[in-house]
Amino acid sequence: MNAWSGSREKATDIKRLSGTIAGDMTSSTSSVSKGCFVFKPSSKKKRSTFITADYFNKGQDKDSDNSRTRFETYQELWLKMKKETEQLQEDMNKKLFDGLIEFFRQSHSGFQEKTNEWSCRMRANEIPTAALVLGVNVTDHDVTFKSLTDVLQESVTPYVASLHSKECPGIGQMVQKLLIQLMGQSADLEYDEEDEDRVQVTHRRTYCSMASLSGWYQTVTKKEKSSTPGKKRTSSSSKYWQSPPVVVIIKDLESFTAKVLQDFITIISQYIQVLPLILVFGIATSPMIIHGLLSHSVCSLLCIELFQSLSCMEHLSTVIEKLLLTTQFPFKLSGKVLQVLISIFLYHDFSVHNFIKGLQLSLVEHFHSQPLSVLCCSASKVEARVKALSHAECESLRQLPSFMRYVESQVPEKQIQLLTNNSSVKEVTETLLEDLHVYHKNYIPVLRCLHSFTSILPKYPLGKQIRELFCSCLEKCIWEAEEYASAFQLLRMLAREELVSALVKCVAFLKGSSGEELDEAAEKLQEFLDAFQSHEESGQVDRTGNVDEEEISPQKSLRKTDLYHLQKTLLELKDSRRSKKLSRFEVLRHEIVDFIDDLVRKYLMPPEMQTLHEVMYFGAAVTLRRHLNAAPRIALHTALNNPYCYLKNEALKSEAGSISNSAPDICIAYKLHLECGRLINLYDWLEAFATVVCAADGKEHEFEPLEQVDEIIHARFIRAVSEMELLGFVKATKQKTDHVARLTWGGC
Template identity: 60%
Template sequence: MATSSVSKGCFVFKPSDSRKRKISITADYFHEGKAVSENDKLRFSTYQSLWQQMKEETEKLQEHLNVKIFDSLISFIKKSHTRAQTEVNDWRYRMRCSEIPTAALVLGVNVPDHELTVQGLSDLLKQSVTPHVVCLQGKECTTVKQVLQKILVTLMGGDSNDEEEEEDVHHSVEFHQRKMICSMASLCRWYNTLTKKSTSKSPSKKRKSLLQHEEAPPIVIILKDLETFLPKVLQDFIIIASNYVQHLPLVLVFGLATSPITIHRMLSHSVSSLLCIELFQSLSCTDHLATVIDKLVLTAKFPFKLSGKVLQVLNNIFLYHDFSAKNFVKGVQLSLLEHCYSEPLSLLCCALNEASARVQNLTHDDCELIRQLSSFMAYVDRQDSEKQIDLLTNDQYLKIAVEALLTSLHNYHKNYFPVLKCLHIFTSSLPRYPLGKQIRELYITCLESNVWENEEYTAAFQLFRMMAKDELVHLLQKCLEVLQSSEHKSLTRSIETLEDFLAKFQKLDEVPVEDIEEGEEPKARSQKSLQKKTDLYQLQKLWILQTLLEMKELRRSKKPSKFEVLRMDVLEFMDKLVRQYLLLPETQALHEVVYFKAASTLRRHLNAAPRAALQIALSNPYHYLKNEALKSNGGTITNVAPDICIIYKLHLECGRLINLYDWLQAFATVVCAAEGKDSDKINNGQVDDILHARFIRAVSELEFLGFIKPTKQKTDHVARLTWGGF
C-alpha cells in the first residue's frame, strides 16, 4: 500500500475482519421510502421463498457434484498414514519415509468456485477424517514464518471442544501469535501431547467415532491457490516439513487452477522428490454450469423464468469472463430480485397451490395492472364480445380467468422442457451441431424465435434423414426416458407413440425384407433384349438406350424400404412435437408475471464499466444526483457542482502537465463566483485555508481515481493520465 500522494497526511489501514458479515436485504428496498403496502411485503416474501428454494437446490447440487472426488480424496488421506506402513520395514518404506503425501487437486480456471469446493472439502475432512485441517492462502503466507504461524494458530486455536472456548478462540489468536515459537518442533510437541491426552482420557462425543478408528489423526494442510504462493517460501516449507513427516502425519493438498505441471515449475527436482503426489481432477466448469442450468432454469419446479436475452447475458459472462457457476447463480439471484422489485404482479410468481389464494386477494388496482398486460390484451381479443366485457369490467370474473391462465402457463412449462430436452438429444448427436452443442444454446434459440423457422433446424432434419437405424433407436430410447420422467398427462400420447415406434423398429429385425417386384421388371426386360442377335453397332446403341430407360424407370418405380418409411414417420412426429410444445413464451398469457426480460439492467449491474461511470459522474453530476441546479450545457463548468467535478472539468482544459498554483487559482475563481465572494483577493493570490483544503482534498480524490499522478519533472506540477472528455 503506497502512501505517496499530492497531499501529505495520515493514512489508516484497517485490518480485514475475519468474521464474515452478512448483508441482509430488507423490504425497504421494494418501497423506496414510501408507505409499505401488503403488495410490497408479499413480493419480498415471494423473493425470499423462491431464492431459498433455489439456494437449497444449488447446495444439494454442489454436494452431489463433488461427492466422487471428495470420496477419493478422503480415501487417499486415510491411507496416507496407516499403521501398516509403519510396520513395513522393506526398502520401499525406507525410501518413502521422508516423502509427504500430497494430493494435487486440479480445480480449473473457475477461480470464484474454488472457495466453495475447498470449504466443502475442509468441512467433510473435519467430520469424517481429522479435526486438524488448515487452509492457507498465498496472500497470507509471504514468508515461511507466516506459514508456520498460520498453521500453529489454526490448529492450537481450533483445538477446543467446549462451546464457550470456541467463542473465545478469535480473542486468543493474537495472544498465541505473540507467545508461541513458530516452528515445526513446537507443532510436534503439541501434537504428541494431544495424542497422549486423547488416549489416556475418554474422548468427547464429537471425536469419539473419529478416535476409535485412528488414535493419531493426520494433519491436513490445504493450499487453496498454489499458483499464488512464492516458490521460495513453498520450497522452504516443504523441506522443513519433510524432516518431521516421520513424527507428524502431515498431508498436503494443492489446489491448482491450471495444470499439475505448475508443481514442477515452482519446485525444484530435489524438493518435488520429497512429495508423494497423486492427481485428482474435479468436474469441468462447463459440465458444472450445464448441471446448474438443468436444475435451476430448465425445470418447472421454480415458477421464475429467464428470457432469452437475460440468459444470453449470463451465458456470455460465464464464457468470456470467469467460467464461474457460482457467479452464474448469483446472476440468477439478482434477476429474481430485480423481477420482484420492478414487476408489481410478481406476487403471482409462486407455486400453483399458492397462486389461487393470492389471486383471490388481488385488489382492484392489481386487476387493472393485469388488464394492461400486452399478453392479456391479446388473450382478450381472442374471446367473444361478452367475455371481453366481463374480463375488462368484472374483477371477480377476471380472477377466475387469471387462475385458469396461470394453470395453463404452468402446464406449458411442464411440457416445454421435456420436449426441449428431446430435441437436444437429437440435435446434439449431429455433426457440427447445427442447433448448438449445449442445451442452453438451443434454449436461447427457442426463446428468441420459433426454432422451426431457422435454417439450422431444416439442415438438422435433412441430416436426420440419413441416420442409421441403431443410432435412431438409441435416441428414441433416450427421449422416451425423458418424457417418462416428466410424468405429465398431456405427454402420455407422445410416450405411447414412441413406444410404438420402438416396437416397430424391433420387428424390422425379425421380418425379412420383401423383394420389390417392380424394381426387377426393368432388369428382366433388359436381359431379354440383350439376348437378341445384333451386330456390334446396334448392340452398343441398344445398350445405351436400355440403360437410360432403366435408370428412368427405377427412379419412378423404386419404393422406399420399411425402415425409410418408419424413419420418416419418426421425423414427422418429432417435428409435430416441436411445433406443438416449443412455442414462444410471448404466446402465453400472463408470461410477464414469471419471465424477467430486463437484460440491460442485468448487464449494467454485472458488466459494470467503472471508468465510463466515473467520467459520466464527474462531467455530468446531474446524471446521478438529479439536482436541477447541476444542469449545464455541454462543456461548461457549473459553479455549484461538487469540488471534484469542478477540478475534473478544469483539468480537462490543461495539457500533459498541470500547474497546481494555476489550477488552485482557477478553482478558487469558480467557487467564489458560486458563493458570491470577492474575487479581487484571489487575483492578488490570497486564498483562505478552507478553500485551499477543499482544493487539496479534491486533487487527492482525483489522484485516487487515477486521473492524475505526481511527477518529478516539475515539483509544482502533476501529470495528467487521461485525454479528452466523455
C-alpha cells in the same frame, strides 16, 4: 442536633428537586447540583421499524400485503434454490472427496503399520500429497475447500489447516498461521530471518515451531489413548481415526512464493516420522506447476497423487438443468437474461458460484420491480393468490402487453367484461396461469427430446449443450432458424443405431412427464420403436421397385451421339431415381422426424407468446448487465460529468456542455480538464476553477495573482487535482514543471 437535622432536610429537598427536574421531559436540565440527567422516551411513542419487505413497496402503503407476500415468496423460492444447489454441489464433490479420503486412509494406515512400502517412504521422508486440480474458476475454490474441510472434520480428523498465499508472505508467517489454526494459539511472531528453518514464536513459555507442534500432537493423542480401559471413548473422539492425521490445505499453490513453499516442505519433511502430515495442493492451471515452483530435491520429498474435479462447464449445465429446466420452481429467465449470465460465465470468470449469484439477483429484481410477481408461485397457491388481488392489481393485469393481446383476441362482449369486471379478470387469470404451468410441464420434456436428437448430429447445428438449445428456443421460434432446417435434413439421414438410441431417450423423457398429451406422444414413439424391432427381426429389406424394367440403361444411352437425345435420356434417368420406392426403414425414419417436428412446433413456442408470461419471466437484461458487468469507464465519466445521475440533487442539473457551480470540486476540475489538451497548465486550471467556485457564492471574481488567491479555494483545488491523480486522469510531467499531463480520453 437541630442544625444537623436542618441540613439533612435541605439535602433531601435538593435531591427531590433534582429528581423532579430529571423526570420532567420538558423541563430544563439546570439544577443547583451537578449531575447526569437521563430522559426515558415516552411509552406512548412507538419506535419506527423498517423491515426488509418494505423495500418491495415501491410507493405503496407500508403495510401493504402485496409487498410482504412478494418478499416471502422470494425468500421461499431462494431457500429452495439454495438448498438444491448445495445438494448438487455435495453430490458432485462426493466422488472426489471419497477418492481423497481413500488416499488419506492408505497414507494413514501406512503411518500406523510402518511396513512394506510405507516404511520406505518414511525413511525417505516422503510426505503424502494430494494435487487437487480444480480449474480456472478460482472464485469457486473456497466453496470446495470449505466442503472438504467439513467432510474431514466430520469423520477423519479435527486437525485441518488452510493456508492462503496472501497470509503467508514468508516462512515465519506460514508456520505461525499453521500453528494458530491447529493449536489455537494467538502469539506474536518473532523469528530470525537468517535461520528461518527454526521459526520461534513465544507464547506461554512455549516455542511455536514445528517441534512444538509435534510435541503438542503427541501430548494430545497420548491423552486420548491413556483414557482408562473401563471408560468408553467420547463420541467426539470416537468418530475420528486413531492418531488422526494433520491435513494442511494450500489453497492457491500458484500464488505462493517458490522459496517459501520449498522451505516449508523441507522443514515439515523432518517431522514426518513422528507427525502424520498430509498436504493438499489446490491447483487452478496444470499439475506441471508443481515442478515449476519446486526444485527436484524438494519434489522428491513428496508422494503426489493427482485428483481432478468436475469441469465447470459440466457443473454449469447441471445447475441450469436443476434450477431452470424444471417445474419445481415457477420463476424463469428470458432468453436475453440467460444469455447475459452465460456470457459473463464464459468470457469472464467461469464461476458457477457467480452464476448462481446472478440468478439470485434476477430473482430479487423480478419480485422487487414487478408487483404482479405475487402470482409467481406454485400451482397449488394460484387460486388463493388470484382471489386476493386488489383493484389496483387487476388494473396492472389489464396493462400487461400479453394480457392486452389476449383481450383483443376475444369477442366484444368478453372484452367488455375483462375491461370492466374484476371478477372476470380473476377468473381468466386463474385459468391462464394454470395453462402457463401446463406449458412448462410440456415444454421441458419436448426440449430434452429435441436435444437427444440434435446432440448426435455432426457439427451440432443447434448446439452441443442443452443450454445452447434452451437459449435459442427462449429467444425465438426455433423452427424458423436456418440451423433448424439443416439439423432436420441431417436427421433424415441418421443411421438406424443412432436413431433408435435417440428414440429410447426421447420415450423416457416423455413418459416421465405428467401431461396426458405427452403420454400419447410417448406411446406413438414406442410404436415406432416396436416397428424397428419387428423390422430387424424379419431380416428383410424392401429393395423392390428401385429400378424400373423399362428404364434406359446408361450403356444404351451412350450409343446416342445426338446431344438432344443424350440430354433427354439423362433427365429420364434422374426422374426414375427420384421415383425410387423407399425402403421400410426410410419410411419409418421420415415418419419419426416429421413427428418430432410436429412436437417442436406445438410445444416449444417462445414464452413471449404465452399470456401472463411477465408474471413468471424476468426479462430486464439491461438492468442485470448493469449490475453484474459494470463498465468502470462509463460509470466514472457519468459520475464526474453529470453528478446528478447519482446524487439526485436538483441544484446539480445543468445543460449539456455547461459546468454547474454547485457541483463537487472534483466534478468541476474534471469538466475543466476535458477542455484542455495533452498538457494542462496548473495556473490556468486554478484560475478557471476559482472562477466557477466563486460564481457559486454569487461573487464577481476578478482573478488576482497566485499569491493572493483565497487559501480555501487553493486548498480545494489541490485536493481535487490530487483526487484526479489518484484516479489516474492526470500525472506530473517533467516536460514543464507547472503542467500536468492528461492521461485519458481524448488527450492529444
